[in-house]
Amino acid sequence: MANFSKQPDEGFYAGLRPESVAVLEGRPTGGGSPLNTPINVASNFRAGEATAGLQHATTRVYSRADGTESWAAFEAAVGRLEGGDAVSFSSGMAAVSAVFAGLQPGSVVIIPDDCYQGVAMVAADGEQRLGWKVLRLRTAETGAWLNQMESADLVWIESPSNPLLEVANVPVICQAASSAGVVSAVDNTFATPLLQRPLDHGATFSVHSATKFIGGHADLLSGVVVSRDRQALDSVRLRRTLGGATPGALESFLALRGLRTLPIRLERSQQTALELAIRLREHRIVTRVRYPGLPEHPGHDLAASVMNGPGSVLSFETVGSAVSTDVRISRLRLITSATSLGGVETTIERRNRLPGQERIPPTLMRLSVGIEHIEDLWDDLNQALDGVV
Numbered sequence: 001m002a003n004f005s006k007q008p009d010e011g012f013y014a015g016l017r018p019e020s021v022a023v024l025e026g027r028p029t030g031g032g033s034p035l036n037t038p039i040n041v042a043s044n045f046r047a048g049e050a051t052a053g054l055q056h057a058t059t060r061v062y063s064r065a066d067g068t069e070s071w072a073a074f075e076a077a078v079g080r081l082e083g084g085d086a087v088s089f090s091s092g093m094a095a096v097s098a099v100f101a102g103l104q105p106g107s108v109v110i111i112p113d114d115c116y117q118g119v120a121m122v123a124a125d126g127e128q129r130l131g132w133k134v135l136r137l138r139t140a141e142t143g144a145w146l147n148q149m150e151s152a153d154l155v156w157i158e159s160p161s162n163p164l165l166e167v168a169n170v171p172v173i174c175q176a177a178s179s180a181g182v183v184s185a186v187d188n189t190f191a192t193p194l195l196q197r198p199l200d201h202g203a204t205f206s207v208h209s210a211t212k213f214i215g216g217h218a219d220l221l222s223g224v225v226v227s228r229d230r231q232a233l234d235s236v237r238l239r240r241t242l243g244g245a246t247p248g249a250l251e252s253f254l255a256l257r258g259l260r261t262l263p264i265r266l267e268r269s270q271q272t273a274l275e276l277a278i279r280l281r282e283h284r285i286v287t288r289v290r291y292p293g294l295p296e297h298p299g300h301d302l303a304a305s306v307m308n309g310p311g312s313v314l315s316f317e318t319v320g321s322a323v324s325t326d327v328r329i330s331r332l333r334l335i336t337s338a339t340s341l342g343g344v345e346t347t348i349e350r351r352n353r354l355p356g357q358e359r360i361p362p363t364l365m366r367l368s369v370g371i372e373h374i375e376d377l378w379d380d381l382n383q384a385l386d387g388v389v
């Protein structure tokens with residue numbers, strides 16, 4: 001019978017580049033096995049031989065606690081790309097919540113003042129229910145983070161941030177946290193494991209909404225937490241087991257299939273994002289473009305030193321009002337107005353329209369650049385931006 005779970009030994013991956021790892025990791029290798037780990041929809045597993053005192057210790061018993069081969073294959077691939085071990089979840093927010101769930105009542109938490117709204121809501125909830133002290137700091141003001149480090153229990157970084165595209169000094173903040181014995185987590189959703197590896201900089205956790213770039217096709221919800229700290233990761237895994245925020249088998253399969261093409265999707269979309277940022281900057285109605293790939297971006301040099309690329313998301317503002325911006329967005333034919341991001345299709349959103357996003361400038365449009373032809377995207381943007389007063 002084919003051995004589905006046999007994996008290449010560690011030496012096989014030594015020196016392989018991320019583009020190859022994304023394609024190769026998480027596949028069965030036994031003779032006669034399929035090339036892809038099959039969608040394993042098991043909840044229950046047949047009990048094996050009982051061993052004295054420790055029954056079935058090395059086999060899977062129940063998938064909520066022990067996982068499935070579909071999860072394991074996806075986790076193996078993300079873990080290897082990030083340089084740690086991965087635990088996958090039913091969504092990015094489930095992954096986020098599992099990290100925050102490790103905090104005791106009265107804990108001190110530092111978050112960016114412009115972080116993803118769901119994370120801000122988790123922190124506010126802890127503030128109200130559990131008496132957490134939540135410090136909300138500007139992503140780019142590294143000194144402020146360092147000043148508060150000694151008192152913190154958890155430092156949560158998001159870089160580049162959503163939707164203001166601020167860049168955090170991930171190495172300096174994470175190393176300071178590590179020296180102070182503080183848990184640090186980096187939301188690496190925008191950067192992906194290909195553009196930034198927070199664990200290399202001392203982060204305790206790298207966290208993803210795999211719903212976005214990793215999945216890449218707007219057809220699944222998935223989240224991942226990656227760490228090199230076994231104890232910290234065990235505690236996150238326990239949250240999954242007890243909370244039941246387990247990934248679906250189909251979603252794990254699709255997330256891994258998405259990951260296979262992440263390098264090539266990202267290369268294309270990032271190239272297009274840079275070119276669009278340059279063109280938008282020159283557009284007569286555009287007043288500001290936020291993209292770490294532009295030399296004038298305040299975080300450009302930092303991003304260039306910490307990241308392998310500026311990513312595929314940019315935000316821009318225009319003359320006019322929220323209303324005229326909504327009219328412009330409604331004129332787009334090819335670019336989809338939608339809230340999520342990181343897919344092969346280009347999406348746009350006026351973030352300030354959402355509750356809780358009042359701080360975001362009213363005309364700010366966040367553009368998640370996909371893999372369509374740049375000239376088609378540019379023609380679409382141009383015709384939508386022009387002609388509305």
Ligand SMILES: Cc1ncc(COP(=O)(O)O)c(C=O)c1O
Nearest residue numbers: 091092093116162189209211222
């Ligand atoms: C940066 C970031 N982190 C976390 C999340 C939450 O992920 P999910 O929607 O998969 O729960 C999102 C979703 O938009 C996000 O943009």
